[in-house]
Amino acid sequence: MKYAVDLRIGSFQVDVHKRLRAAAFMDLAQEMAYLAAEAMHFGYDELQVEGKAWVLSRMHFRFDQVPMWGEHVRLSTWHKGPYGPFYLRDFRMEDLQGGTLVAATSSWVVLDVASRRMVRSSEVVEMIPDSTVCSDQSIPEPAPKVVVPSAAEMLPAGEHVVAYSDVDLLGHTNNVRYLVWALDSIGWDILSEGVADDVVINFNHETRPGERVCLTKGFHEGTWYVEGRVEDRPAFLVSIHVKR
Numbered sequence: 001m002k003y004a005v006d007l008r009i010g011s012f013q014v015d016v017h018k019r020l021r022a023a024a025f026m027d028l029a030q031e032m033a034y035l036a037a038e039a040m041h042f043g044y045d046e047l048q049v050e051g052k053a054w055v056l057s058r059m060h061f062r063f064d065q066v067p068m069w070g071e072h073v074r075l076s077t078w079h080k081g082p083y084g085p086f087y088l089r090d091f092r093m094e095d096l097q098g099g100t101l102v103a104a105t106s107s108w109v110v111l112d113v114a115s116r117r118m119v120r121s122s123e124v125v126e127m128i129p130d131s132t133v134c135s136d137q138s139i140p141e142p143a144p145k146v147v148v149p150s151a152a153e154m155l156p157a158g159e160h161v162v163a164y165s166d167v168d169l170l171g172h173t174n175n176v177r178y179l180v181w182a183l184d185s186i187g188w189d190i191l192s193e194g195v196a197d198d199v200v201i202n203f204n205h206e207t208r209p210g211e212r213v214c215l216t217k218g219f220h221e222g223t224w225y226v227e228g229r230v231e232d233r234p235a236f237l238v239s240i241h242v243k244r
Contacts, residue, residue, distance in 0.1 A: 001134040003036035004076035009067050015192075018069035022196040022240075023183065025061060025102055026176045029091045032077045033106070036089075040079075042127040047110065052119060055111040055203075056175045057086060058143035061104035062198040065095075072096055078134035083142055085109060085120065087128070090138035105139040113170070116206065146202045146237045148225045152218030157185040157226065159214045162207050172206040178236040182226035185215050190242060198223075198241035204234040 013024035037043035037054065047053050067073055073093050080088040086107035093102040109118045148154065160166075160181050168174035179201060183191060207213055213228045213235055224242060228235040 002076045002078040006074050009071045014069045020067040023179045036077045040132050052110050054108050057109050058107040058202050060143035060200045065101045067101050081133040092138045103138045107143050146239050149220045152220035152225050154216040154218040157215040157217040162209050162211045182238045185217050186224050194242040194244040196240050197243045201238040207235050
């Protein structure tokens with residue numbers, strides 16, 4: 001019940017040290033989720049008939065080894081079925097010997113496109129037969145809720161106006177862009193000397209073209225916390241461990 005593709009890490013996906021960037025992995029995983037759901041007949045087109053769409057709510061991924069530019073890898077994904085309000089999907093990127101490079105888990109919800117509200121419809125449940133569920137675990141625990149430690153003082157980290165390059169096929173900010181903004185706010189000096197090797201991101205509310213997202217950031221015990229808000233509405237919150 002796994003969907004897998006073989007890939008070569010491209011120059012556009014790596015940093016100055018030729019290492020796969022965290023946001024580039026998330027881009028690949030997002031596309032894999034769409035392809036796998038499509039192959040099992042509960043993808044974008046099938047949900048569109050019902051006026052609904054898959055939306056990523058939480059994700060956790062960690063680099064056990066960082067893939068390098070030009071490296072040939074295999075990326076696989078599988079879904080683990082419903083868990084509370086979520087549908088769980090795992091990912092694993094492996095080297096040619098089968099060693100794990102990146103492990104990931106994600107939590108998805110179904111969005112009613114017209115009302116922009118989360119739904120758990122019988123139509124969607126019936127679309128996803130139990131026979132398509134895989135019990136393998138890339139990361140056993142579902143992606144957690146990010147909680148900022150009280151010791152991590154959150155300070156202003158600039159703002160971002162949602163622009164053309166941020167918006168995806170659903171008309172809102174693509175999930176990966178939030179991670180890009182967060183990494184940029186941490187800064188070149190830190191990330192050029194380290195690697196973001198463990199990321200947990202929560203998506204709390206969509207943002208749309210022209211909205212102004214105010215960023216704050218804090219640091220505690222090797223982990224950065226970045227939050228984005230539109231006025232008083234939380235948009236996203238991410239924890240990023242940086243290994244030096």
